[in-house]
Amino acid sequence: MTTRPLVSRRWSRRLTFALIAVVAVFAAAELIVRLGGWATLPAEGVFTDVYDVNYEMLPGAINPWSDVREFLNNDGFRGKSLPIERRDGIARIVSCGDSTTFGACVRADQAYTPLLENKLNARGVVVEALNAGVPGTNLWQQTLLFERRLQNYRPDLVILYTAPNLRADLARLRGGLRSGAIWRDVRRGLARSHIYRLLRHLIRPPSFEDVLHQYLNQETAADRWAMPSNEVYAGALEDLLRLQTLCESIDCRLLIMPVVSRALVYGANEHGLHPGDPAWSVRKSQDHPRRFILNITAKNDIATVDPADVLLTASYREPMFLDSVHFTPAGHEEVAELLLEKICAGHFLPDACP
Numbered sequence: 001m002t003t004r005p006l007v008s009r010r011w012s013r014r015l016t017f018a019l020i021a022v023v024a025v026f027a028a029a030e031l032i033v034r035l036g037g038w039a040t041l042p043a044e045g046v047f048t049d050v051y052d053v054n055y056e057m058l059p060g061a062i063n064p065w066s067d068v069r070e071f072l073n074n075d076g077f078r079g080k081s082l083p084i085e086r087r088d089g090i091a092r093i094v095s096c097g098d099s100t101t102f103g104a105c106v107r108a109d110q111a112y113t114p115l116l117e118n119k120l121n122a123r124g125v126v127v128e129a130l131n132a133g134v135p136g137t138n139l140w141q142q143t144l145l146f147e148r149r150l151q152n153y154r155p156d157l158v159i160l161y162t163a164p165n166l167r168a169d170l171a172r173l174r175g176g177l178r179s180g181a182i183w184r185d186v187r188r189g190l191a192r193s194h195i196y197r198l199l200r201h202l203i204r205p206p207s208f209e210d211v212l213h214q215y216l217n218q219e220t221a222a223d224r225w226a227m228p229s230n231e232v233y234a235g236a237l238e239d240l241l242r243l244q245t246l247c248e249s250i251d252c253r254l255l256i257m258p259v260v261s262r263a264l265v266y267g268a269n270e271h272g273l274h275p276g277d278p279a280w281s282v283r284k285s286q287d288h289p290r291r292f293i294l295n296i297t298a299k300n301d302i303a304t305v306d307p308a309d310v311l312l313t314a315s316y317r318e319p320m321f322l323d324s325v326h327f328t329p330a331g332h333e334e335v336a337e338l339l340l341e342k343i344c345a346g347h348f349l350p351d352a353c354p
Contacts, residue, residue: 030195039194039201049191053141053170054148057134065104065135079108082130084152091349093117093129094150096142097161100259101133103332105322110329113159115336116343123344123353130155138165139293140174143239147246155252157348159339160243163259163289164236174235233292240296253348256297256304257335258290262321265311275309284308305342307335 033039041050046064048055057076062069073081086092095101095113103111108131117129132150134141139162146158165171190196240256247254264287273280285291290308297304311320311334320331327335344353 026195030193033194033198039198041201047136052191053174054144055134056145056149065099065102066107067105068107070108077130077132078102078111079114079131082128082153086154087128089126091120091125091127091157091351092153092155093127093157093159093349094146094153094155095129095131095133095159095161096146096150097133097257098137098142098163098259099133099135100326101131101161102135103131103133104135104326106327106329106332110332112327112332112336112339115332116339119336119340120343120349120353123340125349125351125353127349133161138163138170139236139239140165140170143243143246146243151246151250154250156350157253157255157343158243158247159255159257161257161259162293164233164292165239166289171235233296236292237296240293240302241300244300244302254302255339255342255348256293256302257307257339258293258304259325260290260306260308260311261287262324264290264308265315265320268312269315273312275312280312303346303348305338307338310334310338 043050045058046061047057057072059072059074059076061072061076063072063078070078072078075081082092093113093116095116101111101113103113108114111131111133113129113131113133117127120127130150130153132145134145137145139160142160142162150158165174244254264283268280268283271279273283290306294304294306296302311331314320314330314334318330319328320334322328340353343349
């Protein structure tokens, strides 16, 4: 009569001790990996968890893409901080995008966002602008960032320099997130473990590391960027319509700029093409990511401004690109001037340009 309870208690104690031992071993291993820094990726000196699509830049981090020692502001963006509270009589612009918007490899004051702010103020339009460019991001991530944080600034105008999501790893992540909040929460919970992150990095390093490597060394990894066009289009359509809805909900205008590459501009330059040439129009139409963006904006009445023509024209005077995607200071100047003309002509801000 007493044997079975004794056996049961014995196995219960053994199971309890086994669980405690497993937890203790895991905790010790977690501590060792954390102290050793083996699960910390180089990019995490600048960014939050790069395994998460919602990664952001770290407040106060040192900008690795600057010739001078420069720190990000207290909000994790480049340039001056912008208070959440609006100030009377001051229009507000938020610029979203990737490392080109951020102004990689040029000074903070040479990026097109602060240049545009200065040009508008010189025209008598009192404005403050936030450079919210985050290197390595695409349209999906930029839309999520706006929904999560940037709409809180309640801008009058949102300028988005962007391209569709062409990264296969983010496409898989997007598909997984559609399966429900439980999967997302479990994944984010696991990502807090440095053991999990170390194992995942060893098994399948994040493609973000490839992207960061491209920014620093200008190499390409084309095999990581191939996706079916129908999937790209569906995602880009969803993202742009979502961003349009978010802007309408806070009564702000949306202005889209499709990404322009050096290959597009310099290829046309080498053939002596100019805006208005039929061959130039064909070249632009063959740039599929740009075509996706422009098709979507045209069909859904979203304002656009395409810097390709002005960059091509200016390229006959001086270089517009530092590398495959990033502008020279002169390139940023051309884009800022184009934006100024578009904003003034289209009355995108509460006070029209004099």
